[in-house]
Amino acid sequence: MPVNETILRVTISFLVLFLLARLMGRKEIGQMTFFNWASAIGIGSIAGNLAVNESTRIKDGVIALIVWTLFTMAMDMIDLKSKQGRTVTTGEPLIVIKEGKIMEGALKISRVDLDELQALLRQKDIFSLIDVDYAILETNGDLSVLKKESKQAVTKNDLNIMCPKKDLFPLPTEVISDGKINPGNLSKLHLDKNWLDIELQKAGVHSAEDVFFAQVQKDGTLYIDRKNK
Template sequence: MPDWLDIVVRSVVFLVVLFIITKITGKKQLNQLSFFEYVSGFTIGSVASEVIMNLDLKIHHGIISIVIFGITPLVAGVISMKSKTVRDVVEGKGTVFIKNGKIMEENLKSEKFTTDELLELLRTKDIFQISDVEFAVLEANGELNVLLKKENQPLTAKDLGVNVPSYKEPQTVIMDGEILDEPLSTTGLNRNWLKTELEKLGVTIENVFLGQVDSFGQLTVDLFDDKLKVAEPEEKPLILATMKKCQADLELFALATEAEEAKQMYGENSEKLEKAINKVTPLLRN
């Protein structure tokens, strides 16, 4: 067999082997790999490249080596799931850098970190003052996670005492000009509804690159032709406008009538509707 053909065959074989090993060991981004997994992956790549280019080496020897280096982290991972001691050794554990607003100098030294490097990591989190931090830990993957002091944390709806409805993930119902029936049915909608909504927007299915339905049942689309402008959905603003009109009408009715009982009824319902409007306004604004 010519050398070039031998290299092609070896490359294809190892590509398949590496693909299988990767699928078996699972999906992890580079910054999520433990040190053990990183070293194993680096070694696997080195072995594969060496066996591919060095035609004097036997291909099955390289495959055996790759399988060993690929399976070992998997076995170690299974064991570490059952034993925290093994998990701490194999995957490592976090190191506290800031606790109760105080820098842990000894922990910095043990991880070979300087103050400048700590400040640099904090700046990547948009934090420029140590005094803003309550707690910070360097995770085993090298990422710094930070808890700000309570007064420096952003306000949430819970802090303001505002009740907000839960949001569901948007469903992609059109992709590359084709309707996806399964996610469409998941939202409790059908093709007739979808075609009606597209007509409101003034577009056809064939022109839609991507279409999604949000948790409120509102359709948004992205077209193949970026020069075309799509009309903004009007359902939510229309609902808000209708509610405000009803509330204004109730106030007018209360002022116009001379019957005390009717005046009181209109006034009470106007106040109830105003409270409802205040709650839903953030949700109904585009």
């Protein structure tokens, strides 16, 4: 392949890849799901093939890059707009430790063994399972950990003279996402839609469709983030 053609191919491949990467957003490596990671590798492979493989026509390589990127962006839009679609494309966080007990079924589903779990805990500066109240394996493979109260760091609020109220729920729980109520989570908290409607009315919200995100806190209060702020 002539040098001039090589330079042209590399230049086109670089510019197209740069523009498409800007269009796809600024998600960091640690925030990427397995699909995002695999898709990025696919785009990189097509760009590399376009740059050095003379049997691949420049037009075909550019079209392949654009179409692959459009598919990836379509999947991202599904993630943003549909709770059900997000469950299919990226999965859901899994509780792997609940109230200090290891959830063996969740570990099997996520294909994480005990050694990997302990390694993830050590990355959070936790070297004993006895210190953990809840641990949740996120869709990007990261582990979120809630330590037991006796092992948590002291905060300014902890030093308040007033006696803290007893928590009603073990974890903050999402009940509305992008205007849609999550009846499953309400049921787990032994709450219903009537309770949710009353709490929304107290906050001056007339419909769940006006709420972007709502979360029941550990003390039973409702955090509300409205749409179109």
